Amino acid sequence: MAKRRADTRNGVGDRALHHELLRTMLLQRRFEERCAEAYAVGKIGGFCHLYIGQEATGTGAISVLRDDDYVIGTYRDHAQAIARGIAPRAIMAELFGRIDGCSGGKGGSMHLFSREHNFLGGHGIVGGNIPLATGVAFAIKYRGGDQVCLCFFGEAAVNIGSFHESLNMAGLWKLPVIYVIENNRYGMGTALERASAINDIAERARAYDMPRSVVDGQDVLAVRQAVGEAVQRARTECVPTLIEARTYRFMGHSMSDAAAGTYRSKAELDEQLKRDPIALLRSRMQDKGEITDAEVTALDAEVRAQCEDAWQFADQSPEPPLEALYEDVLVDTTSDPELAPVAAGVPPTVAPIAAA
Amino acid sequence: MSVMNILEAIRDALGTEMAADDRVILLGQDIGKFGGIFRATDGLYAQFGGERVIDMPLAEGAIIGSALGLALSGLRPVAEIQFLGFARQAFHQIVSQVARMRHRSRGRFAASMVIRAPFGGGVRTPELHSDAVECQFAQAQGLKVIAPSNPYDAKGMLLAAIRDPDPVLFCEPLHGYRSIKGDVPSSAYTVDFSKANVVRQGNDITLIGWSSAVNVALRAAEALATEGIEATVVDIRSLLPLDVGGIVAAVESTGRCVIVHEAPLTAGFGAEIAATLAREAFYSLQAPIERVTGPDAPYPLAGAEQMYLPGVDRVVAAARRTAQGQ
Numbered sequence: 001m002a003k004r005r006a007d008t009r010n011g012v013g014d015r016a017l018h019h020e021l022l023r024t025m026l027l028q029r030r031f032e033e034r035c036a037e038a039y040a041v042g043k044i045g046g047f048c049h050l051y052i053g054q055e056a057t058g059t060g061a062i063s064v065l066r067d068d069d070y071v072i073g074t075y076r077d078h079a080q081a082i083a084r085g086i087a088p089r090a091i092m093a094e095l096f097g098r099i100d101g102c103s104g105g106k107g108g109s110m111h112l113f114s115r116e117h118n119f120l121g122g123h124g125i126v127g128g129n130i131p132l133a134t135g136v137a138f139a140i141k142y143r144g145g146d147q148v149c150l151c152f153f154g155e156a157a158v159n160i161g162s163f164h165e166s167l168n169m170a171g172l173w174k175l176p177v178i179y180v181i182e183n184n185r186y187g188m189g190t191a192l193e194r195a196s197a198i199n200d201i202a203e204r205a206r207a208y209d210m211p212r213s214v215v216d217g218q219d220v221l222a223v224r225q226a227v228g229e230a231v232q233r234a235r236t237e238c239v240p241t242l243i244e245a246r247t248y249r250f251m252g253h254s255m256s257d258a259a260a261g262t263y264r265s266k267a268e269l270d271e272q273l274k275r276d277p278i279a280l281l282r283s284r285m286q287d288k289g290e291i292t293d294a295e296v297t298a299l300d301a302e303v304r305a306q307c308e309d310a311w312q313f314a315d316q317s318p319e320p321p322l323e324a325l326y327e328d329v330l331v332d333t334t335s336d337p338e339l340a341p342v343a344a345g346v347p348p349t350v351a352p353i354a355a356a
Numbered sequence: 357m358s359v360m361n362i363l364e365a366i367r368d369a370l371g372t373e374m375a376a377d378d379r380v381i382l383l384g385q386d387i388g389k390f391g392g393i394f395r396a397t398d399g400l401y402a403q404f405g406g407e408r409v410i411d412m413p414l415a416e417g418a419i420i421g422s423a424l425g426l427a428l429s430g431l432r433p434v435a436e437i438q439f440l441g442f443a444r445q446a447f448h449q450i451v452s453q454v455a456r457m458r459h460r461s462r463g464r465f466a467a468s469m470v471i472r473a474p475f476g477g478g479v480r481t482p483e484l485h486s487d488a489v490e491c492q493f494a495q496a497q498g499l500k501v502i503a504p505s506n507p508y509d510a511k512g513m514l515l516a517a518i519r520d521p522d523p524v525l526f527c528e529p530l531h532g533y534r535s536i537k538g539d540v541p542s543s544a545y546t547v548d549f550s551k552a553n554v555v556r557q558g559n560d561i562t563l564i565g566w567s568s569a570v571n572v573a574l575r576a577a578e579a580l581a582t583e584g585i586e587a588t589v590v591d592i593r594s595l596l597p598l599d600v601g602g603i604v605a606a607v608e609s610t611g612r613c614v615i616v617h618e619a620p621l622t623a624g625f626g627a628e629i630a631a632t633l634a635r636e637a638f639y640s641l642q643a644p645i646e647r648v649t650g651p652d653a654p655y656p657l658a659g660a661e662q663m664y665l666p667g668v669d670r671v672v673a674a675a676r677r678t679a680q681g682q
Contacts, residue, residue: 106462166418351574
């Protein structure tokens with residue numbers, strides 16, 4: 001997967017790139033359809049937030065990265081993990097809370113991690129990940145590297161203090177970070193215009209002297225273009241960017257609420273469904289003769305099989321033992337000779353200080 | 357070996373580790389050119405430069421959050437928060453992000469980092485600047501919460517904290533920063549803060565505290581000695597994790613115990629210690645465990661702070677009651 005990403009980056013031609021993007025988005029879609037099914041039958045507990053409808057944003061953005069760049073996301077993280085090349089098996093096993101999950105069965109849906117992929121989560125609290133991305137970019141600059149950090153969050157996060165604290169630091173110090181707002185229009189059920197003083201939220205970058213752009217988040221190639229430019233700027237000039245990708249989620253906020261009927265109408269949803277990011281790319285490819293109907297069918301069958309394999313793998317993976325609850329809380333420093341106390345003779349007597 | 361106060365010992369530890377390990381960088385408000393609100397980092401900006409002694413914008417949440425990003429990238433950040441009361445602005449990052457990273461990623465990512473902050477009152481600073489809120493962080497499993505009481509421990513515990521693979525909240529005694537002095541070796545020694553330190557031996561009663569309360573307990577012990585009551589004084593050094601074996605042994609040796617802390621009584625860390633001892637040292641106890649703490653009220657203005665703080669007189673009175681109790 002990682003190798004293939006590198007190939008598409010090096011300009012092997014539009015056709016191969018488009019196939020790769022379509023495959024990734026279709027895999028994300030089918031994977032999350034299985035997530036919904038797994039949630040319904042109780043294989044996945046807790047909360048489960050699906051990215052269905054938003055695939056072009058995460059896929060397009062991550063597709064322009066190098067393997068040594070960093071990605072940090074939100075609780076809506078399954079599809080980004082797939083785009084980054086984490087195995088569907090490891091992701092599904094994590095959603096099932098199993099030992100072979102990418103976080104060892106202790107992170108769950110909202111906390112996918114992979115050191116191998118420089119995938120730093122999966123973060124459950126809105127806005128909580130933004131300062132971390134800023135720090136990662138800070139570390140890149142401190143070490144003189146040319147990697148970048150890609151940070152995702154929803155449009156509701158732009159009203160949180162951590163967003164402003166972080167963008168100020170990134171703008172002040174010119175850090176190699178790209179903040180991508182996945183503007184799906186609703187923070188749970190509250191529409192952007194009911195929560196933000198301005199509707200063109202990319203404009204907030206102005207306050208931090210930061211380049212900004214607004215992109216059609218349903219158009220994977222447009223996202224690639226916008227994020228690609230920002231990545232290039234970050235890599236070569238150490239300049240951060242705020243990108244607002246205008247997208248839409250076709251499902252509820254999580255598995256526990258309806259897709260439409262309360263805070264948004266069925267008619268609105270139906271209108272948005274016409275701009276399904278996968279259908280948009282597929283149509284474009286068909287128009288250009290880059291893919292045949294038979295190839296589409298075969299691709300769909302291939303990713304469905306991959307998702308079935310992921311489900312079976314996850315289902316057969318054991319749950320972590322109960323003792324794991326107490327593991328990875330703190331390291332046992334007493335068993336590490338590197339951390340043995342360094343003596344300095346006899347410690348002085350601690351005497352009372354009268355004046356204190 | 358030279359005589360230092362606690363601030364000087366902290367500065368010495370920071371400089372020592374920065375010289376030895378270029379992964380160590382400092383972050384905080386006014387820690388660079390200004391030298392730190394209490395001058396804990398004075399001179400380090402000149403010595404190590406603005407790239408490693410970083411003046412941060414006034415944004416506690418993002419100071420800690422970005423420090424976590426640095427730690428995840430393999431650096432060893434030491435962040436200063438000007439007063440522990442201000443760390444509430446970063447409560448989310450400390451408790452929900454920094455402390456949990458190792459557990460939720462099952463060891464794939466961890467935060468080896470230190471957060472330093474002075475806490476407690478006694479120097480006529482008002483509320484928020486005097487709040488002893490260390491116990492509010494002591495439920496953050498995955499975090500270590502430690503508090504040195506003297507310059508030797510301050511240096512050795514801070515060096516151990518910076519090298520620790522897990523995140524450490526390092527609570528410094530605002531009251532005693534400059535007044536508590538002692539011998540500090542020049543070498544890069546460490547102090548094992550997982551072990552409580554018995555700083556005075558006595559057979560009649562055990563006084564337990566941390567940070568500046570240890571000095572209060574020691575002075576109370578001197579006063580009690582004139583009445584023929586000999587006190588053991590235990591500096592727990594670490595709230596989280598707590599050296600249960602250490603405090604149990606120290607209380608079993610006397611059968612009587614007074615716990616001293618500045619934070620309000622209700623749900624203070626003394627409650628945790630008392631409950632632990634009530635179970636683990638039950639058959640040794642000869643009198644109820646007493647707690648000498650701040651009252652259940654916000655920290656007052658300067659005129660009332662000596663009434664608010666657990667002073668020597670209150671500790672002596674409680675110890676006397678406990679020593680005579682059956």
